[in-house]
Amino acid sequence: MSAFTLPTTLDGWLTLLETRHAKPIDLGLERVGEVYRRLGIQLPGVKFVVAGTNGKGSTCAMLDAILRAAGYRVGLHTSPHLLRFNERIRIDGEELSDEALLPLFEQVELARGDVSLSYFEFTTLVMFLAFSREPLDAVVMEIGLGGRLDAVNLVDADCAIVTSVAIDHAQWLGNDRETIALEKAHIFRPDRPAICSDPQPPQSLVRHAEEIGADLWLLGRDYNYAGDRQQWAWTGRGTRRSGLAYPALRGMNQLLNASGVLAALQAVRGQLPVSAQDIRRGLSLVEMPGRFQVLPGQPTIILDVGHNPHAAGHLVANLGNMAYHPATYAVFGMLSDKDIDGVIAHLANHVDHWICCDLPGPRGTTARMLADHLHMAGIDDLVDRRKGIDRSVVCSTTPDEGLRLARRQAGPDDRIIVFGSFLTVALALPAVREDLSATPPSN
Numbered sequence: 001m002s003a004f005t006l007p008t009t010l011d012g013w014l015t016l017l018e019t020r021h022a023k024p025i026d027l028g029l030e031r032v033g034e035v036y037r038r039l040g041i042q043l044p045g046v047k048f049v050v051a052g053t054n055g056k057g058s059t060c061a062m063l064d065a066i067l068r069a070a071g072y073r074v075g076l077h078t079s080p081h082l083l084r085f086n087e088r089i090r091i092d093g094e095e096l097s098d099e100a101l102l103p104l105f106e107q108v109e110l111a112r113g114d115v116s117l118s119y120f121e122f123t124t125l126v127m128f129l130a131f132s133r134e135p136l137d138a139v140v141m142e143i144g145l146g147g148r149l150d151a152v153n154l155v156d157a158d159c160a161i162v163t164s165v166a167i168d169h170a171q172w173l174g175n176d177r178e179t180i181a182l183e184k185a186h187i188f189r190p191d192r193p194a195i196c197s198d199p200q201p202p203q204s205l206v207r208h209a210e211e212i213g214a215d216l217w218l219l220g221r222d223y224n225y226a227g228d229r230q231q232w233a234w235t236g237r238g239t240r241r242s243g244l245a246y247p248a249l250r251g252m253n254q255l256l257n258a259s260g261v262l263a264a265l266q267a268v269r270g271q272l273p274v275s276a277q278d279i280r281r282g283l284s285l286v287e288m289p290g291r292f293q294v295l296p297g298q299p300t301i302i303l304d305v306g307h308n309p310h311a312a313g314h315l316v317a318n319l320g321n322m323a324y325h326p327a328t329y330a331v332f333g334m335l336s337d338k339d340i341d342g343v344i345a346h347l348a349n350h351v352d353h354w355i356c357c358d359l360p361g362p363r364g365t366t367a368r369m370l371a372d373h374l375h376m377a378g379i380d381d382l383v384d385r386r387k388g389i390d391r392s393v394v395c396s397t398t399p400d401e402g403l404r405l406a407r408r409q410a411g412p413d414d415r416i417i418v419f420g421s422f423l424t425v426a427l428a429l430p431a432v433r434e435d436l437s438a439t440p441p442s443n
Contacts, residue, residue, distance in 0.1 A: 006106055010098040013105045014085055017119040024118065027149035032121040036154050038111045041128045045075075045136040046271050047155055048264065051143035051184040052163030054311045055197070055257045058249055058288050059163050062261045063140045066282030068093060070274040072137035077127045077152070079120070079144050082289055082305075082426045089127050091134055104129045120144050124151040138272060146173050148186035158271075159264050160187040160214075161195040163257060165202055166310030171337070181205040188214040193267030197260030217263045225259040234262045241276055247283045251292040252321060253314045258283060290425045292318050295432065298412040300325065301403075303432070304419040307334060309342035315419060316346050325415040327390070331402040333357040333424035336365045340373050343420065348377055351417070353409065354393045355402040359423050367395035399428035407431070 007013045018024075048063055050056050057078050064076040073092050081087040086095035104126045108117075117125070124144070131139050143150045147162075165181045173180045181202035188194035194214035196205060201218055209216040217223060223236030232255060233242040241262060247254045265274055290305040292315065300322075306315050319328070330351040334340050356370035374380075374393050382391045396402035399418065406416045418428045 006109060008102075010085060010101055010105075013102075014119075017117075017122050021116050021118045025145065026118045026121070027146065029149060029151070029154060031115050032117060032125065032151045033154055035108065035112045035115055035117065035125060036128070038113075039108070039125065039129065041125075041132050043128065043131055043136075043139050043155060044134065045073075045138045046268055047158045048138065048140045048161065049143060049152060049155060049157035049159075049187045050141070050161045050163065051147040051150075051187050052161070052198075053166040053168050053180070053308065054306065054314070055163035055253065056142045058254060058291050059161060059197075059257045059261055060140050060142045061249070061286050061288040062247060062258055062283060063138075063264065064090075064093070065286035066261065066265065066274055066279055067138050067140075067272065069282035069285065070272070070278035072272060073135065075131040075134060075136045075139040077124075077131075077139075077141040079142055080422050082422060083429065085123070088123070089130050091130070091136070096130055100130070101126065121151045128155075143184075143187060146180075147184040149183075153187055156189050157187055157192065159193040159195065159268050160189065161260055161264055162187070162198065162201075162205065163260060164198045164310065165205065166308060167339070168308040168310070177202045178204040182208055185209060188212060188216075190214060193217060193264065195260050195263045195267065197256050197263070199256070215267065217267060219256070219259060219263075223259060223263045223266070225255055227255060234259055236263055236266055239266055241279060243276075243280075245280055245284055248286050249288055249291050250294055251314060251318045253317070254291075290422065299329075299407070299410040300415040301432065302415065302417045302419075303425045303428070304417060305422045305425050306419055307338050307343070307421045309339055309346060312343040312346035312419075315417070316350055319350055319417070322415070325413060326411065327352045327414040329353045329355065329406040329410050329414065329416045331355050331357060331396075331399055331406055331416060331418040331424070331428060332370060332420050333359045333367075333399050333402075333427070334365050334370065334420040335359065335363040335423070336369075337363055338421075340365065340370065341377065344373055344377050344379070348379060352391055353406070354379065355396050355406055356393065357396045357399045357402040357424065357427075359399075359421065359427070361423075364423070367397070371395055399424045400431040403428045403431040404434075 076090040089096045108125045162184045182204040185205040185208040190213045195217045225234045293303040295301040356367035
């Protein structure tokens, strides 16, 4: 592609990248590593790399928030995005503008020559370039898939975190926790902190960390946490942090993520010291849309991007911690390469009315297919007033239409969960914004 035919808008670049490479997911470091070396990228500051089946985005957001509360200048990379690609690359809390990103896309394009790169590989190099040009104290980067062969793993982490290990992306990572954990453990580096916040760390992860000589921090051995309804405390390797407010991100699983974050910060305290007040402030201000996000108004609407059985289990636990709601509606959309039946198994006894939604694209599942999965799980339309049963399964063309339908049917004391995929939540947001704009301001 000549310089005269390069896209001139961010949307143009993203459309090109979505279609140019033969495989949407093409793991391996050889191709992207070659372009990385041609670009001569050197990242500044203390480098954090975060992997895990679930909890990666929240962990990255908490690290970023606490470090910025301490006055540090931080580069933050997360993926995927909800609405705008720019969400993936933030510097000091601000998304990079289209104008700032376009020259970086052009630079990667010119450097790659005849090397074919996937969407994620190309945009990861854009992220590296963006951070390499800034005077940053820390860089926080989320692994896209797995760990060992993910493009972010080109960076030698000063501190690596594995948040959780469950079965997801089995066709690329393996069919059991031990195999998947080993893939994720390859973000660890010799003689550097390696944090695992999974309460049951697979032996393959522990063994790999020990074999390479990483400084492994395990929940329950090297650090721990405890809390009541008002506050929580963290202890680890001779240090105690008490009187901590709960993270602004909702859900009891967020304490697992926050505990791993505090372990990471304790491990690098010589380079990036933070105070107890920095931690309190950062956790109180952290934001991450779509992570058990409870919206204001009636009925209660909950947005959750969870898309595998492990995340569905956390969703059920968080729903159980809420106040009583007469009925629960689910606006439900998933991708076809996910464990749909495993997710349904967790939610089957916690949802009264299912609204299945089509998702676009080659990986999208149709509403009819989701309804078939529900029927196979024994979930059908059924009304039996004597037994107190009122259950339904309907189909909708889009998540936003599905949410509008749920809003029309639900009573003011009911709740609606929008879940199953980042794409489901993103496509429901137009209806969410309509609801919020119609909600009168509180006094």
